[in-house]
Amino acid sequence: MLVRDAAGSIVSLNPAAQRILGATKEQLSGAVPADDGWRLVHPDGRLFDSADYPGTVVARTGEAVEGVLMGVQRVDGSLVWMECNCHPLRTPAPEEALFGAVTSFRDVTARRAAEEANRFQAALLEAVGQAVIASQPTGEILYWNRQAEAMYGWAAGEVLGRNIVDVTPAVQSVEQAEELMRALGEGQSWTGDFLVRRRDGSTFAALVTDTPVLDHEGRVTAIIGVSTDITERLQADDAMRRLSAIVASSGDAIVGKDLDGTIVSWNRAAEQLYGYPEDEVIGRGVSMLAPPDRRDELAAVLSDVRAGRTVTRLETQRRHRTGALIDVALTVSPVRDAYGSVIGISAIARDISDLCEMQRALEHQALHDALTGLPNRRFIDQRLQQAAETSRRHDAPLAIVLLDLDNFKNINDAAGHQTGDAVLVEVAQRLRETIRPGDTVARFGGDEFVVLCERADEAAALRVADRVLEALAEPIEVDDRSIYVGASVGIAVSPPVEAEELLRFADAAMYDAKARGRARAVVFDKALAQTADERWQLSNDLRQALEEDGLELWFQPIVDLANGELLGLEALCRWNHPTLGMVPPDRFVPVAEETGLSSALDKWVLRQACAAARELLDNGLFAEKGHVAINISARNVADLELEAIVREAVEAAGIPFRAIALEVTETGVMAEPEQACEVLANLQKLGVTISLDDFGTGYSSLTYLRRLPVSTIKIDRSFISDMVTDPDDLAIVVSIIDLAKSVNLGLIAEGIESTEQLTLLRRLGCEAAQGWLWSGALPLEEVLGNVAVGHETGNGWPQALPTDAPRRRRREPGVTTEHGLTRLLQLHREGASLTTIAAALNRDGFRTPRGQRWHSVSVARTVADLVQSSASGTAAR
Ligand code: C2E
Ligand code: CA
Ligand code: CA
Numbered sequence: 001m002l003v004r005d006a007a008g009s010i011v012s013l014n015p016a017a018q019r020i021l022g023a024t025k026e027q028l029s030g031a032v033p034a035d036d037g038w039r040l041v042h043p044d045g046r047l048f049d050s051a052d053y054p055g056t057v058v059a060r061t062g063e064a065v066e067g068v069l070m071g072v073q074r075v076d077g078s079l080v081w082m083e084c085n086c087h088p089l090r091t092p093a094p095e096e097a098l099f100g101a102v103t104s105f106r107d108v109t110a111r112r113a114a115e116e117a118n119r120f121q122a123a124l125l126e127a128v129g130q131a132v133i134a135s136q137p138t139g140e141i142l143y144w145n146r147q148a149e150a151m152y153g154w155a156a157g158e159v160l161g162r163n164i165v166d167v168t169p170a171v172q173s174v175e176q177a178e179e180l181m182r183a184l185g186e187g188q189s190w191t192g193d194f195l196v197r198r199r200d201g202s203t204f205a206a207l208v209t210d211t212p213v214l215d216h217e218g219r220v221t222a223i224i225g226v227s228t229d230i231t232e233r234l235q236a237d238d239a240m241r242r243l244s245a246i247v248a249s250s251g252d253a254i255v256g257k258d259l260d261g262t263i264v265s266w267n268r269a270a271e272q273l274y275g276y277p278e279d280e281v282i283g284r285g286v287s288m289l290a291p292p293d294r295r296d297e298l299a300a301v302l303s304d305v306r307a308g309r310t311v312t313r314l315e316t317q318r319r320h321r322t323g324a325l326i327d328v329a330l331t332v333s334p335v336r337d338a339y340g341s342v343i344g345i346s347a348i349a350r351d352i353s354d355l356c357e358m359q360r361a362l363e364h365q366a367l368h369d370a371l372t373g374l375p376n377r378r379f380i381d382q383r384l385q386q387a388a389e390t391s392r393r394h395d396a397p398l399a400i401v402l403l404d405l406d407n408f409k410n411i412n413d414a415a416g417h418q419t420g421d422a423v424l425v426e427v428a429q430r431l432r433e434t435i436r437p438g439d440t441v442a443r444f445g446g447d448e449f450v451v452l453c454e455r456a457d458e459a460a461a462l463r464v465a466d467r468v469l470e471a472l473a474e475p476i477e478v479d480d481r482s483i484y485v486g487a488s489v490g491i492a493v494s495p496p497v498e499a500e501e502l503l504r505f506a507d508a509a510m511y512d513a514k515a516r517g518r519a520r521a522v523v524f525d526k527a528l529a530q531t532a533d534e535r536w537q538l539s540n541d542l543r544q545a546l547e548e549d550g551l552e553l554w555f556q557p558i559v560d561l562a563n564g565e566l567l568g569l570e571a572l573c574r575w576n577h578p579t580l581g582m583v584p585p586d587r588f589v590p591v592a593e594e595t596g597l598s599s600a601l602d603k604w605v606l607r608q609a610c611a612a613a614r615e616l617l618d619n620g621l622f623a624e625k626g627h628v629a630i631n632i633s634a635r636n637v638a639d640l641e642l643e644a645i646v647r648e649a650v651e652a653a654g655i656p657f658r659a660i661a662l663e664v665t666e667t668g669v670m671a672e673p674e675q676a677c678e679v680l681a682n683l684q685k686l687g688v689t690i691s692l693d694d695f696g697t698g699y700s701s702l703t704y705l706r707r708l709p710v711s712t713i714k715i716d717r718s719f720i721s722d723m724v725t726d727p728d729d730l731a732i733v734v735s736i737i738d739l740a741k742s743v744n745l746g747l748i749a750e751g752i753e754s755t756e757q758l759t760l761l762r763r764l765g766c767e768a769a770q771g772w773l774w775s776g777a778l779p780l781e782e783v784l785g786n787v788a789v790g791h792e793t794g795n796g797w798p799q800a801l802p803t804d805a806p807r808r809r810r811r812e813p814g815v816t817t818e819h820g821l822t823r824l825l826q827l828h829r830e831g832a833s834l835t836t837i838a839a840a841l842n843r844d845g846f847r848t849p850r851g852q853r854w855h856s857v858s859v860a861r862t863v864a865d866l867v868q869s870s871a872s873g874t875a876a877r
Contacts, residue, residue: 001013001014001016001017001102001103001104001105002014002017002028002102002103003089003100003101003102003103004055004059004100004101004102004103005099005100006059006098006099006100008055008056008059009029009030009031010028010029010030010031011029011100012025013025013028017105020080020082020105020106020107021072021074021080022074022075022076022078022080023074023075027075039072039073040053040070040071040072040073041070041071041072041073041079042069042070042071043069043070043071043081043112048070054068054070054084054085054086054103055086055101055103057086058086058087058088058101059088059098059101062088062098063088064085064086064087064088065085065086066085066086067083067085068083068084068085068086069081069082069083069108069112070082070084079109080107080109081107081108081109081112082105082106082107082108082109083105083106083108084103084104084105084106085103085104085105086101086102086103086104087101087102087104088100088101089101089102125143125145126145126146126147128145128147128226129147129228130147130226130227130228131145131147131148131150131151131152131225131226131227131228132145132147132148132224132225132226133145133148133164133168133224133225133226133227134213134222134223134224134225135164135222135223135225136221136222136223137184137212137220137221137222137223138163139163139164139165140161140162140163140164141159141160141161141162141163141164141167142160142222143156143160143224144156144159144160148227151198151204151206151227151229152167152168152196152198152199153198153199153200154167154199164225168196168197169196169197170194170195170196170197170206171194171195171196171197171203172192172194172195173194176192176194179192180192180210183210184210184212184220184223185220187212187214187218187220188212189209189210189211189212190209190210191207191208191209191210192207192208193205193206193207193208193230193234194206194208196208196227204229204231205229205230205231205234206227206228206229206230207227207228207230208225208226208227208228209225209226209227210223210224210225211223211224211225211226212224247265247267248267248268249268250267250269250348251269251350252269252348252349252350253267253269253270253272253273253274253328253347253348253349253350253351254267254269254270254346254347254348254349255267255270255286255346255347255348255349256335256344256345256346257286257302257344257345257346257347258343258344258345259306259342259343259344259345260285261285261286261287261298261302261345262283262284262285262286263281263282263283263284263285263286264282264283264344265282266278266281266282270349273318273320273326273328273349273351274289274318274319274320274321274326275320275321275322276321286298286302286347287299289318289319290317290318290319291317291318291319291325294316294317294318297314297316301314301330301332302332302345304332305332305333305334305342305345306334306342306345307342308334308342309334310331310332310333310334311330311331311332311333312331313329313330313331314329314330314331314332315327315328315329315330315352315356316328316330318349326351326353327351327352327353327355327356327357328349328350328351328352328353329349329350329352330347330348330349330350331347331348332345332346332347332348333345333346333347334346366378367379367382369442369443371421371424371425371443372424372425372427372428372429372443373428374428374431374432374441374442374443374449375440375441375442375443376442376443376444376445377442377443377444377445379440379442380440380442380444380450380452380503381503383440383442383452384400384452384499384500384502384503385500387452387454387499388494388499388500388502390454391454391455391494391499392499396454396455397455397456397457397458397460397493397494397495398452398453398454398455398456398493398494398499398502399452399453399456399457399458399460399461399464399491399492399493399494399502400450400451400452400453400461400491400492400493400502400503400506401450401451401453401461401464401465401468401489401490401491401506401521402444402448402449402450402451402489402490402491402492402503402506402507402509402510403448403449403450403451403465403468403487403488403489403490403510404447404448404449404487404488404489404490404510404514405423405427405447405448405472405485405486405487406485406486406487406488406514407485407486408420408423408446408447408485409670409671409672410670411423411483411485413670413673413674415478415481415483419478419479419481419483422476422478422479423476423478423483423485424443424447426476426478427449427472427476427485428441428443428449430471430472430474431449431451431468431471433471434464434467434468434471435451435453435464436453436464438454438455439451439452439453439454439456439464440452450503450506451464451468456493457493458491458493458523461491461493461523462491462521462523465489465491465521466521468487468489469486469487469489469520469521472485472486472487473486488510488513488514488520488521488522489509489510489513489520489521489522490505490506490507490508490509490510490511490512490513490521490522490524491506491509491521491522491523491524492505492506492509492523492524493523493524497524497529504532505524505528505529505532506524508524508528508529508531508532509522509523509524509528510522511594512528535591535594535595538583538587538588538591539591539592539594539595539597541577541578542575542588542591542592542595542597542601543595543597543600545575545577546597546600546601546604550575550576550578551573551574551575551601551604552573552574552575552576552779553571553572553573553574553605553608553609553612553780554571554572554573554574554777554778554779554780555569555570555571555572555612555628555777555778555779555780555783556569556570556572556770556775556776556777556778557569557770557774557775557783557797557798558570558629558748558768558769558770559768559769559770559774559798560767560768561758561761561762561766561767561768561769562767564796564798564799565796566621566626566787566796566797566798567625567626567768568622568626568627568628568629568661569612569616569627569628569629569783570628570629570631570663570770570777571605571608571609571612571628571629571630571631572585572631572777573585573589573601573605573631574777575588589601589633592633593633593634593635598633598635598636599633599635599636599639599641601633602632602633602636602645603645603649605630605631606630606645606646606649607649607652607653609628609630609649609660610628610649610650610652610653610655610660611653612628612780613627613628613653613655613659613660614653614654614655615780615784616628616659616784617655617659619784619787621787622659625658626659627658627659627660627661627689628659628660628661629660629661629662629663629689629691630660630661630662630663631663631693632662632663632664632668633668634664634665634667634668634671635668635671636668637664637665637668637669637671637672637676637679637680638668638669638671638672638675638676638679639679640675640679642679642683643679643682643683646660646662646683646686646688647686656687657683657686657687657688658687658688658689660688660689661688661689661690661691661712662680662683662688662689662690662691663691663692663693663714664676664680664690664691664692664693664710665692665693665694666692666694666695666697669692669708677707677708677709680708680709680710681709683709684709684711689711689712690708690709690710690711690712691710691711691712691713691714691746691748692705692708692710692712692713692714693714693716694714694716695713695714695715695716695736696715696716696718696719696732696736697716697718705739705743705745706743710745711745711746712745712746712747712748713736713740713745713746713747713748714747714748714749714750715733715736715737715747715748715749715750715766716750717749717750717751717771718751719732719733719736720733720749720750720751720752720757720761720771721751721753721757723757723760723864724754724756724757724760727861727864727865728861730760730861730864731857731860731861731864732860733749733760733761733764733864734764734834734860734861734863734864735834735856735857735860737764737765737766738833738834738856738860739833741765741831741833742833746767746768747766747767747768748767748768748769748770749761749766749768749769749770749771750769750770750771751770751771751772752769752770752771752772752773752774753771753772753773754773755773757771757773758773760867763867764863764867765831774798774799775798786798820841820844820846820847821862821866823840823841823844823846824837824841824846824859824862824863825863825866827840828859828863833856834856834857834859834860835855835856837854837856837859838853838854838855838856838858838859839854841854841859842854848862849862
């Protein structure tokens with residue numbers, strides 16, 4: 001308390017005032033508020049105006065001023081808050097003159113600080129994003145902040161003093177409630193989530209922390225509950241859980257990475273796909289999964305994704321923990337935060353190894369031969385294209401070595417397909433071992449193989465061919481059998497051949513190698529090129545001729561050597577080429593066979609020949625026997641459609657089957673013996689005569705002859721032409737005749753041009769023949785005309801046989817072996833076979849003129865000798 005006089009000077013102050021103001025009586029005595037330099041402040045921080053000092057106001061108004069809160073800056077600089085009352089001092093009545101004022105004040109600094117703190121805390125509680133509720137242990141609500149109002153829908157005024165259980169009923173489990181009570185009883189806080197009902201009856205999920213407030217004796221005086229609405233979070237959690245479940249159970253490997261590619265998450269499928277458990281990869285760079293040659297690609301992908309792009313279905317390879325490569329399809333996408341910035345990378349990998357494996361297998365299968373595992377024709381076609389380009393770019397030569405196994409068909413036929421396959425496999429293996437590193441060997445089909453030699457000129461290609469032929473010279477052992485395979489090799493080199501044409505020309509060269517007697521290599525050259533081109537041209541022209549009826553069918557008589565009558569007519573094809581003139585069938589038939597025209601040709605010939613047979617029948621020829629003989633191309637003998645084609649032609653012409661014969665060659669039959677035999681046997685059953693053409697030039701195997709459905713053999717004219725002068729040829733003719741007789745086959749000799757040949761053949765017992773001696777092939781009208789004229793003149797047609805020279809008595813040979821020769825001729829005349837004769841002569845102690853044992857060839861030679869000398873009129877020795 002301090003007292004001022006009327007002028008405002010302090011006249012006295014008590015010790016409490018001195019303490020509050022922090023100044024002594026002496027320091028303050030006489031001080032006037034206006035000039036004392038005190039700084040008095042309002043609670044809001046403004047300075048007090050000296051006119052507003054309570055003492056000044058009292059002095060001016062004479063009224064008391066009470067309850068003024070002011071801060072006084074003390075001499076030491078600290079601020080003290082005080083609440084002061086100021087009363088006027090007056091003289092006793094009646095003057096009541098104002099002579100001073102007494103100011104009493106209390107230090108309220110501490111109270112003010114507490115109030116401040118309270119306000120701060122209140123503001124804090126209001127500012128908290130959570131609902132804060134304080135209640136008594138009995139449940140009466142003491143405090144309820146703004147968030148609580150928002151969350152529960154109750155205003156603070158509505159709930160203060162009410163029981164919390166009534167205001168915020170919770171859907172809580174019994175266990176939760178017990179847990180809560182126990183925790184609070186022990187003075188501990190408890191956290192749990194449960195559903196809470198709002199004022200409007202709706203509920204929300206609240207995460208609540210209840211904390212007891214304890215007094216100094218540890219009794220609970222209040223409970224403070226802080227609650228958060230976690231409905232959204234729960235939903236998000238739910239979604240997250242669901243998502244994680246999906247990620248975890250996904251069959252695709254899902255790998256999370258941060259921006260620099262460090263692995264941060266790893267699902268079970270990733271574990272399975274890559275083989276690493278989670279703890280071995282988390283924190284490591286994802287590049288550990290990429291094989292070295294895919295690292296650049298991976299880096300590019302990561303930088304793409306960092307830039308916000310998604311890389312979809314990238315098919316690439318990754319490495320399994322074991323080091324094995326796995327094929328994967330990757331989708332790599334950026335992971336963004338709520339603001340859209342890329343904060344991570346997620347990669348989904350699907351194992352496509354099986355798919356790729358299958359694809360590779362399919363590709364391999366499409367480009368490789370199943371039997372030998374070698375690349376196939378398609379592969380070599382592709383490869384050749386690439387090689388052609390490279391060769392052109394580098395100006396380097398390129399060669400194709402094409403080889404075709406000689407007589408592979410025989411191996412197949414004689415030893416079976418399995419053996420054939422084994423041989424092919426072994427050949428493939430030898431080729432693999434033979435070729436130079438960089439070269440490609442492929443199976444071209446059937447028994448054809450190809451070696452593509454890059455940077456190889458003619459000399460190099462020939463060396464390859466030599467090595468190949470050498471490798472194949474060693475016999476191949478299959479099932480205790482030694483099998484010899486030779487090969488004919490065709491080589492084409494670019495330049496000069498166009499790279500794209502290499503295969504075609506190597507093929508032509510290979511054919512030439514075959515034609516020149518097999519087991520050799522031929523390099524394609526100009527001359528061959530010309531033949532190849534000519535053939536190409538010829539085949540085009542032939543196709544056209546077939547379409548436009550540019551071919552003709554002529555007929556050559558087959559003569560019965562017993563009486564000179566017409567036994568049949570062989571149909572021979574003639575082609576009058578618009579620019580080349582007459583093209584002989586020897587030239588165009590092989591071309592037709594090579595270019596796939598042979599079946600069209602045969603069809604055409606069959607139809608024409610059957611029509612001709614019809615006409616002959618109509619003219620009274622071949623009424624009971626005799627036929628038109630039709631040549632069937634070697635390519636078509638085993639054709640399963642042949643029977644149908646023949647039937648069709650025969651039926652279209654309305655002729656009996658026996659009115660035609662089919663001439664087939666051994667080569668044709670042997671291409672596919674079983675099938676050919678079946679086809680021919682069927683035709684034979686229908687009544688068609690089957691003749692084996694050009695006999696003596698092919699296998700001429702007796703074993704086969706017996707099995708073939710053939711009724712006649714035709715002795716090739718190459719033997720006939722020389723048999724008069726060449727004893728070897730004559731011997732062959734004798735053997736063939738002998739053979740035919742022994743297996744009961746009909747015989748026709750071809751190409752008889754001289755009476756000498758005729759005489760010889762008749763003596764040898766040949767039954768039928770054809771040749772220029774009678775007539776070449778003629779158009780059908782001429783044949784019919786000749787027959788008619790022959791009728792008129794009584795000479796017949798073909799001409800009657802030359803009258804046989806009067807049979808001279810054959811004198812016996814006058815040498816030591818003459819008995820033997822007599823015996824030989826005797827046996828021969830009786831029709832004994834050559835081997836039977838040889839055996840008989842040997843048994844009886846006879847030797848050949850050279851003093852050796854007889855065998856079929858020497859018997860044949862001797863017969864031929866004897867017959868010839870007697871035919872030419874020279875005396876027998
Ligand atoms: P091929 O079946 O051996 O026919 C007999 C060949 O000998 C015919 O030749 C014929 O004109 C000829 N020739 C006949 N008599 C004599 C003779 O006394 N001396 C000589 N030096 N030759 C004679 P062509 O007509 O040139 O036929 C040659 C080959 O062409 C035939 O041989 C046959 O394999 C084939 N060919 C002919 N026509 C056809 C046909 O219509 N279809 C088929 N697929 N091939 C045919
Ligand atoms: Ca013929
Ligand atoms: Ca012939």
